[in-house]
Amino acid sequence: MKNGFSIRGVDFQNRVFVASGTFGYGDEVKHLVDLNKLGGIFTKSLSWKPRDGNPPRRIVETASGMLNSIGLANIGVHTFIEKRLPFLRTLKTRIIANIAASSIREYGDVLSLLDEQEGVDGYEINVSCPNVKEGGLSFGTDCAMTAKITAELRSKTSRPLIIKLTPNVTHIAEFAKAVKGEGADAVSVINTVIGMAIDVKSRKPKLSTVTGGLSGPAIKPIALAKVFEVAQSVDIPIFGIGGITRMEDAVEFLMAGAVAVQVGTANFVDPATGTTIAEALESYGRQQKLNDIGELVGSLIVDKKSSVLQSWM
Amino acid sequence: MIIADVVVTDVRIVAEGTRTLTFVSPEIALSTLPGQFVNIRVHAGSDPLLRRPFSVSRVDGNHVEILFNIVGAGTDILAKKKPGDMINVLGPLGVPYGIKGEFKNALLVAGGLGVAPMAILTEHLKALGKHVDTFLGARSALHLIVDHLENIHVATDDGSKGFHGNAVRLIQEYLKEHPIKEVKIFACGPTRMLKALSAFAISAGLECEISLEGEMACGIGICQGCPVERVGGQKKYALVCTEGPAFHCQDIILQDS
Numbered sequence: 001m002k003n004g005f006s007i008r009g010v011d012f013q014n015r016v017f018v019a020s021g022t023f024g025y026g027d028e029v030k031h032l033v034d035l036n037k038l039g040g041i042f043t044k045s046l047s048w049k050p051r052d053g054n055p056p057r058r059i060v061e062t063a064s065g066m067l068n069s070i071g072l073a074n075i076g077v078h079t080f081i082e083k084r085l086p087f088l089r090t091l092k093t094r095i096i097a098n099i100a101a102s103s104i105r106e107y108g109d110v111l112s113l114l115d116e117q118e119g120v121d122g123y124e125i126n127v128s129c130p131n132v133k134e135g136g137l138s139f140g141t142d143c144a145m146t147a148k149i150t151a152e153l154r155s156k157t158s159r160p161l162i163i164k165l166t167p168n169v170t171h172i173a174e175f176a177k178a179v180k181g182e183g184a185d186a187v188s189v190i191n192t193v194i195g196m197a198i199d200v201k202s203r204k205p206k207l208s209t210v211t212g213g214l215s216g217p218a219i220k221p222i223a224l225a226k227v228f229e230v231a232q233s234v235d236i237p238i239f240g241i242g243g244i245t246r247m248e249d250a251v252e253f254l255m256a257g258a259v260a261v262q263v264g265t266a267n268f269v270d271p272a273t274g275t276t277i278a279e280a281l282e283s284y285g286r287q288q289k290l291n292d293i294g295e296l297v298g299s300l301i302v303d304k305k306s307s308v309l310q311s312w313m
Numbered sequence: 314m315i316i317a318d319v320v321v322t323d324v325r326i327v328a329e330g331t332r333t334l335t336f337v338s339p340e341i342a343l344s345t346l347p348g349q350f351v352n353i354r355v356h357a358g359s360d361p362l363l364r365r366p367f368s369v370s371r372v373d374g375n376h377v378e379i380l381f382n383i384v385g386a387g388t389d390i391l392a393k394k395k396p397g398d399m400i401n402v403l404g405p406l407g408v409p410y411g412i413k414g415e416f417k418n419a420l421l422v423a424g425g426l427g428v429a430p431m432a433i434l435t436e437h438l439k440a441l442g443k444h445v446d447t448f449l450g451a452r453s454a455l456h457l458i459v460d461h462l463e464n465i466h467v468a469t470d471d472g473s474k475g476f477h478g479n480a481v482r483l484i485q486e487y488l489k490e491h492p493i494k495e496v497k498i499f500a501c502g503p504t505r506m507l508k509a510l511s512a513f514a515i516s517a518g519l520e521c522e523i524s525l526e527g528e529m530a531c532g533i534g535i536c537q538g539c540p541v542e543r544v545g546g547q548k549k550y551a552l553v554c555t556e557g558p559a560f561h562c563q564d565i566i567l568q569d570s
Binding site for chain 1: 530535
């Protein structure tokens with residue numbers, strides 16, 4: 001049975017990845033996880049200079065989920081290349097560098113520097129972080145700006161270019177269309193959903209930045225609907241993300257139209273969630289007598305009579 | 314560091330509102346150092362979703378003990394565990410207290426549930442030949458936890474036992490009357506207490522390590538959720554989970570919580 005797939009000529013050994021910001025730079029968990037069993041690792045976001053991130057409190061647990069406001073704390077692209085990439089190069093899995101920036105120029109500079117390095121197999125562009133003042137969501141909710149960033153980065157690399165989209169817009173498919181038009185190879189759907197929590201004793205927001213990004217099983221239904229919306233409207237490979245904790249969740253995303261999935265928040269509970277799902281997905285495929293796990297992609301059966309989807313999609 | 318399902322052997326009430334939970338893990342029992350913690354998944358479900366961090370309070374053979382109060386859904390589930398139930402444990406985690414210095418007199422200061430790491434700390438300090446005094450602050454006599462501690466001095470908020478006041482005032486009074494040398498302070502407790510103690514230790518020129526709590530998701534440095542502000546240096550924040558929970562008090566800036 002075929003497990004893998006490819007994007008822009010880059011082969012991935014299976015369809016289960018770990019999401020940016022939920023797995024560090026891989027070496028933090030190498031004693032707990034067989035990293036070589038993953039389809040690939042999306043690194044913690046990288047910016048040109050190191051970022052301290054937001055003041056505490058950065059994390060609040062909510063019903064079947066969590067809010068975060070990390071603020072893209074990261075070591076910066078130079079330290080990444082010097083200190084973390086050598087380890088990642090030793091792995092038999094694909095490394096996708098996630099890039100976050102506060103200007104088009106910074107996106108381009110980070111990508112160009114990474115493009116000179118061996119061992120970086122592609123890029124995921126974070127235009128959708130809800131927790132920073134500059135860049136982040138102000139780019140990701142502006143379709144023209146998202147397209148402009150995509151075009152600029154497309155001109156700088158021949159490696160796979162994946163744009164991570166925010167669910168915090170009315171029609172996410174328009175954004176997928178726009179980035180496809182500018183040469184993006186795939187989209188990641190979805191980044192976190194804006195949310196907040198309040199401490200009723202102090203009448204203050206629990207997060208230092210008031211609002212943050214909601215993730216975990218709580219957002220899985222939202223994520224599935226967004227993946228389905230994009231898959232119905234645009235012919236572009238989708239990495240499905242949002243609350244995946246077990247194999248059945250991954251299968252749902254594939255059925256909705258994702259070609260692959262990223263495991264996110266579940267890594268905080270068990271960093272081996274991705275490899276466990278990868279193994280279980282393979283067993284599932286054999287049980288279902290599939291020749292290719294890819295047969296699941298977009299295999300959702302919708303009864304047309306009962307579908308109210310087309311009216312709003 | 315391991316991640317494993319382990320068997321709970323005992324849950325019992327040890328003071329007003331406080332319980333111990335004991336589980337079996339030869340690996341964690343063998344490798345845990347004082348001040349380190351374990352991150353516990355209380356059930357397999359998704360609500361509550363995240364692990365809960367707990368200081369290891371004592372190790373006995375293959376048995377590992379933690380101390381907790383019921384403060385929410387996670388600890389409520391833990392309190393209902395019965396011998397034979399399983400929990401999933403990740404640990405031991407974090408930077409332990411520095412117990413190997415030149416000092417001869419260890420002064421342990423604990424407020425409330427901050428007593429958690431003091432039993433294992435006492436055992437290791439005694440094995441190194443250090444003299445241990447323990448200053449415990451509790452809300453009342455009913456809230457005191459004194460098991461496996463040495464030379465205990467008590468302060469209670471309501472004056473129902475020992476010194477009427479807090480543990481920081483208690484150790485200050487003690488040092489006034491007993492001007493001992495070659496001292497190192499080890500502390501754990503509420504932020505307000507640690508702030509007051511740090512200020513005192515710095516002004517008195519005493520070496521002092523404090524153990525912090527932080528809201529964290531992973532416990533291993535990947536979520537970046539538990540920053541504490543550092544003094545100087547290139548990085549503004551340290552992570553409580555991997556650069557702590559034990560810090561030298563002059564290295565960090567505590568915020569009012």
